[in-house]
Each structure stands twice: as C-alpha cells, then as structure tokens.
Amino acid sequence: MKEEVISYSEARPVISLKTPTNVSVDLTLYGILGVNEKSQVLETYLWVRTRWQIEGLSWDPDECGTKKISLPREKIWVPDIVINEFMDENRAPDTYYVYVTSTGEVIDARPIHVISSCKLDIYTFPFDFQNCSYTFNSYKHSRDDVQLFFFRSAEQIFKQSLEAMTTKGEWELIDLLAEKPIQLFLEGGWDNLIVYIVLRRRATLYVVNLLIPSSLLLSLDLFSFLLPLQSVDRASFKMTLILGYTVFLLLMNDLLPVTGNNLPLINVFFSLCMALMVASLLETVIITNILCGSRDFPPLPKWLRILVLEYLAQLACMKKSCEENCDANKSESTFYKNTMTDIPKKGQVSASPVSVWEQCLEEMKKMSKDVLAIRHQVEEHFSNDNSTNEWIMFGQVIDRVLFILYTLFIVVSLTTIMVLWLHSYSLDKKS
Template identity: 50%
Template sequence: MFNVMASQRLILISMSTLVWFLMQAAPCSAFTVNCSEPNQPALLKALTPLFNLSSIRPVMNTSTSTNVNISFIIYGILGVDEKSQLLMTYLWLNYRWMNEFVTWDPTQCGSDRIALPRNKFWVPDIVINEFMDENTAPEVPYVYLHSDGLVRDALPAKVVSSCNLDIYTFPFDVQNCTFTFNSYLHYASDIKIFLHRTVQSITERSKNVMTTMGEWELLDITFHDYLDKHGAEYIDELAFHIRVRRRATLYVVNLLIPSCFLITVDLFSFLLPPQSVDRSSFKMTLILGYTVFLLIMNDLLPITGNTIPLINVFFSLCLALMVASLLETILITNLLCGSVKDSPVPHWIQVLVLQILGFLVFLPRKAKNSDMEQNVAVIKLDAVVGPLREKGPVVEDRVVQELRSLATDLRALRLQVEQQRLDGNQSSEDWIQCCLLKVKPSKLLFIFIFLLMHAGSSSSMLNCSEPNTPSLLEALKPVFKLNSIRPVMNLSTVTNVSISFTLFAILGVDEKAQIFKTFIWQSLRWRNEFVSWDPEQCGTFRISVPRKLLWVPDVVINEL
C-alpha cells in the first residue's frame, strides 16, 4: 500500500513538472506559417502577420538574447587622411540572426528562403564606433528570410573611420586601425555579437577581391571580443585590428632622391675657386631652390600633432647644412679677401683671452643666492617647529582627555535610553514628549498629500494578455498613436530632458571659416507619462521600439 501511494505521488509530481515546463516553453516557441500553395505569393500572404512585429526584437521572451554573427570583406582602401586621422575603406558587411516569430515547411511553401524588404523586419542596430561620416554606398533594400527563422543581411558601406596614425617612420610606416562593432542602444543581455568567419578567411578574401590597390597595402586582420561596462550593464563589442602598409616608392623617388641630389651639388660647390663670388651666389641659389622644394613637399607630407616624422627632421638637417656651408663660404671669402688689409691681433687681447678668461673658467662655482635663502628658510623653520615638537605630547594628552570625556557622556546617555525602554510604565510617546522635540505623526494627512501630489502626473497602466513582447507591443499601440504630442497629462507639466554625450573625435578646425568639426555620441533621457506597465505581467521592464513611434524632444545644437 505504501509503495502504491509513493508511486502515485511520484506520478503526480512528474505530471506537474511536465505541465510547468510546457507552460514555460509555450510562450518562447515560434509560430509555424501555413501556406495554401507552394509558391511565393502564398508564402508572402502567410508572412503578413509577421510584418506587424517588425518594431520589436524578434524574441518571445525578452530575457533571451539575440545572437548576431558578423563578417565583412574589405573591397578597397580608398585612402588615409593623416591630418584628420581618418581611414577611408569600402566594406561589404554580412549580418545573421534568428527570428523566433516565424518558421515554415519548405515543401509546403515551395521554398526554403525568400527575399523581402528590410523595412518589414527588425534589424540590429550594429554600428562601427569609429565611423565618422555618412554612408555614401549604394543602398540594398532586401534581406533573406530562411524557413528556420534565420535572417541574412548583406550591405555595402563606405566607412570613414578615425584611426590613431603614427607617422614617425614615414614613408615606411605601418598603421594599425580598429573597427569596433557593437550595438548602439542594446546591452549584452539583448544582443550578443559573434564572428561568423575566421579572421584568416576574411583577410584572404579581402586580398583576393580588393580592387583599389593604391598607396596602401593590406597586411593582416586580427580581432578580439570584450564587454564594455556602462554602469550596471555591459555592451558586447567585437574589435577588428586592420594593419596596412604604405607603399614608399613614390615618396622615395619624389622626396628623398631629389633632396640627396641637392645636398651632393652643395658639397661639390666647394670645388669652385674661393676668390670669386660665384660660390656664394651658387649656394644662395641652391638654398632658394631647396626652400621652394620644401614648400611643394609640404602638401605631400602628413601633418600630425603626436610626433614629428623622421623625414621632416632629415629635411631640416639638410637645410641647416646648406645654410652652414653658405656661412662658411662667406667667412672663408672674407678671410681671404680681407687678410691683407687687416692688422695682426694685439698682444693684450691674446693675454686676456688665453690667460685671464681661461683661468676664470676653471674657478669653483659660487653658491647662489637662492641656495643661501633656502638654508636660511630651513633654519627658521627648525626654530619654529622645535618648540611645537616639544609641546607635542602635551597637546596629544589634552585631545585624549577630551575624547574620554565625550565617551563617558555618550555612555551615560545610552544607559538612560535603555532604562527608559525597559521601563514598562512609560510609553514611547511619553518618552518622545519629554524631550525637546514633540513629534505627532499623522498617517492620513501624509497619504492625502501624497495622492494630491501624484494625481495629475499618473500614467495609464498597460494590461498585457501574456508575458511576452508581442502582447506588450499590442498593448503599446494606443501610446504610439499619441507620438505627435508631448507625453504629459497636463500641459503645465514640464518635460525634463537629461542630456549627455561622448566626444569620439575632433575631425578638424577650419580657422578661415571659424568651424570646429567633431564627432559625438549623444544620449537623451525623458519620461513618457502616457505609459507604464507591470514588468511581471508583461514579461520585461523595457522594450526597444523605432524612434518614429514615440515623441522625441527637438533638442538641437545651435552651433551645428
């Protein structure tokens, strides 16, 4: 009998566990599309309810993260702007993620995939952090939807990204630029980013299909994945490091070889006869020609504020040597032409320079006035601090006595409070009234004032039929119809907008036009009084929707 009851109890526990599991798994399952005919029009008609859910992330439970697989191909390196610290590339981006709202039978619908417009689906807000300009690549309006819910998106992008360039070894420099992919708004609990192909495959395919083979050459691509902390949340980021090398042949032919030719001609100018003035005029012509060469070369050399390239140091030394050779020529010509007219150096000048000044050079260094003042200050400081050091124990004993007295008073006060608490004859209200402060709380008055303060600003509570995102989206439709007005119940209520921004790059300063070019990430926060919901009833405490469905404050930068 006991075994029968135990077995029945075990069966009941197993059935209850199975029912609970099915109830938990039911909201997270995708609905199957039924096609009337195995063709594209029937499949499109069956997918029509799915298009109404394009405003939310395609998961039944918001605690489920959407895994986005990323890969790209570099089609061309368009150029590098050393002055603005920008790298210009042309990419083909590939994104893959799962849509939990839809599946279908390929045999029943006649196809295992279909190409549909991008605006009919939710698309992850994956951006490149270093992106510094608008995308001027052609627009691809379609994405592929597979029968198992896989969404595949591919689009071209002209990426103008910031890159910290090190041009110390110009023109033989190798630059390392970074592409950081992450979600603009969603945290790691919502969107996780993974690498779809290996970096070796991305590098090989990029080298094979690269069409723009100009000044820069692609060496390799590496990556690492990490979480960027933003307060209590994390943002999943995938960073690619792209190493490119400059082809230095053009700069060697146009810059280094002509400069070496001019220095060689300047050295051979010493073979000219020093008695004539032809050598000086020839060197002056070389210096003027080299100055013009530097002005022309200024447009080719990179300009940066971090380091000075070695090639600039080389050109400066060449110019300094040419000026030194000109001064030497002038000195030699002056000595040769004016030695007959000049008298020999007087004896007293030789004695002054060689004996007196030479003896003065080796004299010991005298103590400076600042050192003497410092020594006097140290002596005065010792004279002041000495008596204080002697009185130190006395002051310390006085402080200890004060602390002990204060501790005795606090101990006596604590004993008195405990005695009053243990005494049952005197109530707590009598104990409070015997003190200086008389407290008479009124709970009803407090509740009445609280209701008056919050009556005008209360928001409408949403009711969700199920704890999932589709039911929450359905409950939010009346709120979306009010996106044309400011979200306050009373027009006299002010909408407080909190603003913060991150300065990502300083693109440049145009002094002539008085323009300052920057790239910032702006963040706005405000409260919508038209909506509120119970997180337990709706299954989540937040949801991401398109910006066009809500009222957005018209906060602008006046100097834009």
C-alpha cells in the same frame, strides 16, 4: 474589411525576452579610399553581413518549394549594429531586402562607406604603418538583449579582403586582426567586436619625388667644396642651390603630411638639409673674408690655434700640412735673421793701417744702421706672414671639417632611408 498588415519589426524575435539574440558579424574590406592625416580620418569601403535567428520560424523546403525567401527590411526586426568610430554618414547604396532561410535564420548584407576616426602616427613618414580599429556593437541593446560573435576567423576575413580589394592606391592592407574583448557581465553593458586594420603606405612615390631630389641637391652642395676657396663663383653657386631647394620644398609641400601626433622625421631631414646648406654658405662667406683680409687681422688666439690647427686639423687629416707650413716659415725667418746679423766684428778684421781701419769702421757704422732697419722690416714681414698663414690654415681646416660633416650626414641619411625602405618591403613579402 480591409486586411491589416502585420509588422514584426518592433520587437526582438524571441519566445522569451530573457533570451539574448546572437548576432554573427562578417565583413570584407573591399577598398581603401584614403587616409587624411590632418583630420585623423580613415576612409574605407566595407561589405558587412550579419546573421541572427528568428525563434519559432521554420518551414518545410520541399513543401514550400524554396529554402530561402527575400523580405523587405522594414517587415522584420533588424539589429542596430553600428561602428563606434564612424565620423560621417554612410554614402553607400541602400539595400532594401534581407534573406530568411527555412530554419529561421536571417542574413542581412549591406555595403558601408566608412569614414572613421583613426589615431595616425606619421613619425616614420613615408615608411609608416597605421593600425586603425573598427568597434562593432549595438547602439541601443545591451548584452542582455544582443550578443555579438564573429562568423569567420580573422585569417579568413583577411584572405578574402585581399582577393576582393580593387584599390591600388597609396595604402595597402598588411594585416587584419579581430578580437572580442573580455568584459565583466554587468547589467546594462554592451557587447563589442573589434577589428584591427593594419595599413602600410607605399613609399615609392615619396622616395622618388622627395628624398632622392633632396639628396641630389645636397650632394651638389657637397661637391661645391671642390671649388677653390678664393673663387667668387662658389658663393653664388651655393646661393643658387639654396634658392632651388626652397622652391623644391614649396612645390612638394602638398605631398608632406600636414599634422600628426609627432613631427615626421622627413621634416627634420629637410630642415637639416636646409640648415647645412645655409651653414655652408655662411662658412664660404667667412672663409672668403679671412682669405681676402687675413693680413689686417690680429694674430690667431692661442686657444683657437690649439683647437683648430691641432685637434680639428688632426681629425681632418691636415696636421702634417699645418706643421710643414709653420716649419717653413720659421726656417725662412731664421735664415734671414742669421744673414742680417752676420756682421764682422773688430777682432775678425785683418791687420791694416790705422787710417784704413777708421775709414772702414765709419762705413760699417753707417751700414749697421741700414741693416738694422732692413732686419726690422724683414722680421715684421715674416711675423705678418706667419699670422696670415695661420688664418689661411684656419679657414682651410674649417672648410675640410664641414666637408667631412657633410659627407657623414649624406651617407648616414641615405643609408637610413634605404634600410627603412628595404625593411618595409621585407614586411610586405612576409605578409
């Protein structure tokens, strides 16, 4: 007769079915393969080891000559432990054997290529930290049949993972936490083990390729304020910078995260840089127009004169220059008025013959008409000069205020970047 092969893989290896099988789970994070912000997916490589007991199985190692043997996986019962966050098939190599010890303990070790879902927060990109979780549980067996435990502590798992990890890519392991949730022992529930993987992005690549070039282009636009306002090259220089910055963002678009729960701060930073460059160009165009056509403009409105030439000029440390120009214009106008109106009166003329006096009086009448005409022209000239000077000072104050805003933005943004960068590295040293 043909001998029948007996398989023990159909039922749990317990004497009484009321007894649950205790499964100890151990893992080692061997590699961090990548994080996909668009798909919200984490890709890692794990070594997972599970241990459980076959009740009633034992032998004498001295008599049998070995303490453990390897058996095909199909010949014994194996717990169906899965990771709930799994999003794709396991492409790791298959292992076909398990170890069985003389005490009846089964040791199953296998690699897992994990592609799991992870809620990514890229608000502080590229100085972001991600906390992803792996939830281990049995797919079919409730806690009445299978109960899970950690074989080692989270500190030991973290230490071994750092020693075994070979990948030195964009992400690095900062911490590893493990917990077994406290659950109400209701009938039909599943036992869970949760492992939290804390990752940090290496920001050096993004600081060198994104933030530093962007800050340098913004600094060039800042120093363009040192060019004369009347120079046409200032506007063309700013237009060239805007074009270069646009090309820079297009080339570096692949390095930016595509999607996420929040808009990254770095995108806000780039948008503000572009907005400031465009505002700088518009301000240059407006001020150039003011300087070239200020003689044809109406007088500066009173509210605008108070707001810009007094308050903003004082904030921009230009109050003194504005007052000096206005006082100089007023003194010159007063001088010419006094000069033009200084006509001798009749009582001031010395005694002379009547004929001579009448002749002088006629000449004085003719001259007074000419002097009045000249005075009118001079007053109109100085009035236009005052209006022109006010518009010129208006353009200079706006130019100085935007220069100050530019400087403050660059200082604050660079300081924030350096603080975040140093903070991320200080956390790395502490870990």
